[in-house]
Amino acid sequence: MIQVAILGFGTVGSGVAEVLTGHEELIRRRTGQPYGIKYILDVRDFPDSPFSSLLINDFSVIEEDPEIQVVVETIGGTGVAYDFTRRALSAGKNVVTSNKELVACHGYELLQLAKEHKVSYLFEASVGGGIPVIHPLSQCLTANEVTEITGILNGTTNYILTRMIGEGLSFEAALKEAQENGYAERDPSADIDGDDACRKICILAAVAFGRHVYPVQVPTDGITDVTLPDVDYADSAGKKIKLLGRCMKNQDGTVTAFVAPHLVDQSDPLASVTDVFNAIKIHGDAVGDVMFYGAGAGKLPTASAVVSDVIEAGENAGGKIQYDWEDGGDDVMTPPDELRSSWYVRSDGTAESVHTTFPDAGILARHGQPDDEVAFLTGPMTRSELENSLNGMECRSVFRVLD
């Protein structure tokens, strides 16, 4: 029997308990051994839960119990979750997590600790919820030099954009609807400001490129500046506005990573990813583009990914190192300002004034367009080239166009 302890009995933690017990027979049949939950750690009591007898609030019980082989950390954040993860790994226990903030901020250090103690630190659920992506990226694309990853990594913002695009709701109305449907928190800032997507692209970049990328190193724009006029202009050019997390390996070996709204052509499979779904497109030099799609969050999808990691940890008695990367540093990164792309600009002015500065610009049009507003797509250029050219124009929105 592989004994498991779950830290945090919130949405994901209770989902893990449900999947592990509900699929006890299935898992035993597939793996040849039973998995059981011995403890659930939470500061709260859950007297009405079928798992109430497993609840404890003293972590040292788990830490000191030699029977516990796998600790599932679904507390979130970098406070007590960080402390417990360090202690669990140091006590020789495998740790499985859905905590993207902890992996993005301390993944390198925690993987080193895991290696030292010959245990696993696994985090499939930290990116893309239930979508298998970390594992396929590291195990199935081994024969590829991965050069670029582009993802719709946050379901809340994708839902809001989908409602703006499909129903013409304003950002504020779409956010309110997302909150009413339980897709957005009461304080939605981590989602709408792009921080959640930022943490996920950091993790993907580290797995793909072999060096830690810290969230503070990743320029991050959310979707609060996306307006309905932008959505309409994009639509007129056959494009959808999507919040993308992107990372790429440059020729010089450095990494460029950023999060920002982009105009995505409707022929790109990412453009068809709607509602709360996530999708991660990976470019490998042999395989070309592959894309992984599914529910990016939610109780049971996330639990599905956590439990597959629990099984992988349980089967890894030999202490095989699944993930390993070097520490990051400022020398790793090249800022996205250097990245050439087309740009979408909405500004004060007229088509004539735009053509003076951008002779090749494609002018866009929308219903209800005011006389003093112009929107256009530029040719490929860097951010500073764009800003030099925009000198003096009153810009209302500036977004990249995905190639």
Place this chain on the structure above:
Amino acid sequence: MIQVAILGFGTVGSGVAEVLTGHEELIRRRTGQPYGIKYILDVRDFPDSPFSSLLINDFSVIEEDPEIQVVVETIGGTGVAYDFTRRALSAGKNVVTSNKELVACHGYELLQLAKEHKVSYLFEASVGGGIPVIHPLSQCLTANEVTEITGILNGTTNYILTRMIGEGLSFEAALKEAQENGYAERDPSADIDGDDACRKICILAAVAFGRHVYPVQVPTDGITDVTLPDVDYADSAGKKIKLLGRCMKNQDGTVTAFVAPHLVDQSDPLASVTDVFNAIKIHGDAVGDVMFYGAGAGKLPTASAVVSDVIEAGENAGGKIQYDWEDGGDDVMTPPDELRSSWYVRSDGTAESVHTTFPDAGILARHGQPDDEVAFLTGPMTRSELENSLNGMECRSVFRVLD
């Protein structure tokens, strides 16, 4: 050094040689050990190939060389490939293949042989080309009861349908174009009749549901009956015609599997899969729908999947069983005739005549519709219910609608 022998130096075999040697350093860094090609078996000579010195034509050299740990079979078919695979496994060598016909027809038996000799038989490249799908299905969704798989599994037919839908080409013209672009064989029957998709859905069903499904057990329709009028009627209902391979686990434990053209709603992510791309959508009870997308064929994408299996085989010195299922039989299958769905029907007649028999039918319309033609969508019913109702009507096309 893990020594590899490649059987068959065609498109995929030469791609494998290229990826293994071109990425020698990358693979050594990632896996901690070098992989080298010792032999390439082919009946032909390739005097101008950089690999010409490795070419041999006597399989017993490979079979009897104790240094060979992994045999890559890219011959195809069930003749000599079957014989060599049996002999390689019996000689205690891991075998990696892209040969879907062999896995679909003899997978159960070959996996038994592999188990007996404590080696791997791996076939990621047999479904979806370079797309990781077999591995994620078996390793990353372990915590799920998989209930249904729906796939666009053949790039040639998807290309033809995409050109019919997008450009209004006839089936014959689109096929000719596919042949000119190298996307279809001179004899295209295995693709357009659905046999290739059939083999792939057999493999997915076996991996997901645990019992072998043989191609002869899977009713298979290709795309030769899809016409431009059908494409137009589908479009008028917001749907695209796609050739789907489908398998599902029924409540009674049996499996239903079939290949047929379907009308797919444009809101379904499968509808956006165009050109030669493939996508496989998997439904698990915890994760919901996940979809894997990418190049379903081609030299380097397929080689990418083969080489990741070569690495997995090379690392599996402990003889861990990666894939295992029971043999199939007639008791496994329930024919798709029992499956209720909406249907698309194009027939002689008028809306009035249709409404006599199908009071709830949704009547469709297209430009240039002849007076004596009618097309409609039925409510959910089985095939025999449909055929009873159609009694006496002259049907031109009948396709299922994907729920």
